Amino acid sequence: MIHKILAERRTEMDLECEINGEPISLDVPPTRRLLSILRDDLQLTGTKVSCEIGRCGACMVLVDGQQVNSCLTMAYQCDGKSITTIEGLGSSEVDPIQQCFLEEGGYQCGYCTPGMIISVKALLTHNPEPSAEDIEEAMSGNLCRCTGYGGIIRSVQKAVSLRRNTQ
């Protein structure tokens, strides 16, 4: 009896979710990392691979609107969820956050930038008027080794005021 229940409660090797607005059905092991699914299975290479232990934020994506590290997220945890990668932002035109990074020098080598922009998107969605402390906390999981963060903070502040002025 218990073995029958065990079999019934086991995840099959498929994942059904929405990625950048498109319904997706994939045959993947339930513990496969979302990072690998995005980059290797779907060729969505805008999501970057770096530390692979949830420290650097290069692999940041939105899951149901919340920022998460795709290197720490397993396939079964994404089932039925809506995932947004950097490719899903500004697919038709440059997202205002991306534009602010361009104008304020929010990047140098650019490797951390997709993750940074995803974190800013999550921040402004949940908190349109963040304080300096809120910005620091929201971005503390994204590491940049080039800019010294000055340009990034300016970009976020500009995105905040842009959003304020256009609403």
Next chain:
Amino acid sequence: MASEHENMLMSMSPSVLHPRDMTEAWTFKKLLDSDAVYVAGGTLLRTQWESGQAAMPKHLIDLSSIPGLKGIEKEEHSLAIGALTPLSECRKDEHIRLHCPMLVDAIRSIAAISVRNVATIGGNIVSRVGDCLPVFIVCQADFEWNTGLSPMTEDASEWTERLQAQLPKASHLLTRIHLPLFKTTEIVPRRFGAFHKVGRREAFTPSLITVALNGGLKADGTVGEIRVAAGGGQTIPHRLFAAEKLMKGQQINRELLAAVHQTIVDGYKPKPDPFATEAYRKKTAANLIVAELWKIAAGPSDEGRERDDP
């Protein structure tokens, strides 16, 4: 390209089980024993598997599929926090912010938002070295466990004391945390509480030292009640009983603080690692606690706790 390590992990292809209730989860664990682990957010486990600190088991028991383990409710004398509540939800919760701001301080210091969106309060506890634990110890929180037979409740401090000697039963499932609501009384009209963490950098860093204290002063300024705990790094947090005993019934003054400092240095038993020596950790813990006590002695403040509703 998937990393070689991930290919190796995938070749083991663990199955994921989704129990419908706690009894099923417990039954699966008893049946599969060390071949299975409970998984909530999985953020810590994933890093342990990636770094090779722990082997990926054959089966994962996904606790997120069990209804009723998430959420925060205010009860008459406590807050009931579901073990599967994400850290970010606890961080934002109005009841926790009002009644236990030091828990908010502790959660805010854990990893970054992206991790806290997935990681759970229960996972932080059962890791045995989570940065929330000193807060639960000093706040006299109770942990409620599903043991397969009947629910079991254990004081956070007793649980961590027991961990110093033996590992917890792997099949026991943390279901809820009961966090008492402290109120000022005629005997103890002034309450205080604080949490501090020191890491290797300012933000998003593993802890080296964590300390928490919670107590109350009597009308005459003497210490009516106090609990102090320290942890950090791979140290299982523990109460500093000797320091508490020294302070109880005493006025906080320079002489007392000097004695408390020495008692903490003698009584705190941190685990050293290549980043910080035992001596550094002891001294830092003593400094953090004594500095906080000094602030408490200096004047009235609501740091750490606000008055409960009458």
